[in-house]
Amino acid sequence: MGFFEKLKNSLGKTKNSINEKINNVFSVFRKVDEELLEELEEVLIMSDIGMETSVKIIDSLRTKLKKEKIEDEENVKKALKEIMQEILDVAEPTLNLETKPAVILVVGVNGVGKTTSIGKIANNLVKQGKKVIVASADTFRAAATEQLEIWCERSKSEIVKKPEGADPASVVFDAITRTREENADVLIIDTAGRLHNKKNLMDELAKINKVIDRELPESSKEVLLVLDAETGQNAIMQVKAFKETTDITGIILTKLDGTAKRRSCDWNC
Ligand SMILES: Nc1nc2c(ncn2[C@@H]2O[C@H](COP(=O)(O)OP(=O)(O)O)[C@@H](O)[C@H]2O)c(=O)[nH]1
Numbered sequence: 001m002g003f004f005e006k007l008k009n010s011l012g013k014t015k016n017s018i019n020e021k022i023n024n025v026f027s028v029f030r031k032v033d034e035e036l037l038e039e040l041e042e043v044l045i046m047s048d049i050g051m052e053t054s055v056k057i058i059d060s061l062r063t064k065l066k067k068e069k070i071e072d073e074e075n076v077k078k079a080l081k082e083i084m085q086e087i088l089d090v091a092e093p094t095l096n097l098e099t100k101p102a103v104i105l106v107v108g109v110n111g112v113g114k115t116t117s118i119g120k121i122a123n124n125l126v127k128q129g130k131k132v133i134v135a136s137a138d139t140f141r142a143a144a145t146e147q148l149e150i151w152c153e154r155s156k157s158e159i160v161k162k163p164e165g166a167d168p169a170s171v172v173f174d175a176i177t178r179t180r181e182e183n184a185d186v187l188i189i190d191t192a193g194r195l196h197n198k199k200n201l202m203d204e205l206a207k208i209n210k211v212i213d214r215e216l217p218e219s220s221k222e223v224l225l226v227l228d229a230e231t232g233q234n235a236i237m238q239v240k241a242f243k244e245t246t247d248i249t250g251i252i253l254t255k256l257d258g259t260a261k262r263r264s265c266d267w268n269c
């Protein structure tokens, strides 16, 4: 993926316009001058990168262009890319998946986007050539497993499931067995998120964690808490609740596109 492509993807709402706007500025490129730098700064600010960061990026660009005596369009673009890459850190967020197998446990309340995010992660990992097993430990509703199955088909990863109502930790146990048999690279675990029965949910997660730690003590383990970007204050409550039982290693922020309530295929296909 090209740099601006990555940037587009990481900026949610602004994604369609930034590439175009930067190209527009360069399409009338004549020479390096304050006007050019101001226009670029404006594009960045308008693209929600934030005033402070935008100013920082352009200040660095100004210094670099001067110091390295860069005057042609191509190298100005290149310098801008490098600086943005450094300051925005738009490289793919890296998961610690050093061991084989590695485990990703995905937690969060109902409807935040756990299953959807798992579909995307599985897809990315498979594209990188990894073998992925997905455990459907949301056994609360049969529909949850069906939804995950669709994502697994799309991403070409294998699902391990049990009938509705089965013990989630036992699904995880089976999935670990399957991961070993298949010599898979990554095991991703989908979990239930109903909070109206918080104690049950947390007990369930504790049990899942126990199985992972017992069966795969040497494995890298990411515990990703999924939060809906539109949740506001309640997100803090959610972090607190999950932190009690699980050592969260990362957060997935969903629905940054601001179009919640649409069905999965509308925004992703
Ligand atoms: N607009 C938008 N919708 C999302 C996103 N992630 C998930 N959804 C939708 O939110 C709903 C719940 O997602 P799901 O993955 O089933 O959540 P789960 O209950 O945490 O597994 C579905 O309709 C998804 O299509 C996102 O990033 N943007």
Ligand SMILES: [Mg+2]
Pocket (backbone or CB within 6 Å): 114, 115, 116, 138, 144, 190, 191
């Ligand atoms: Mg789900």
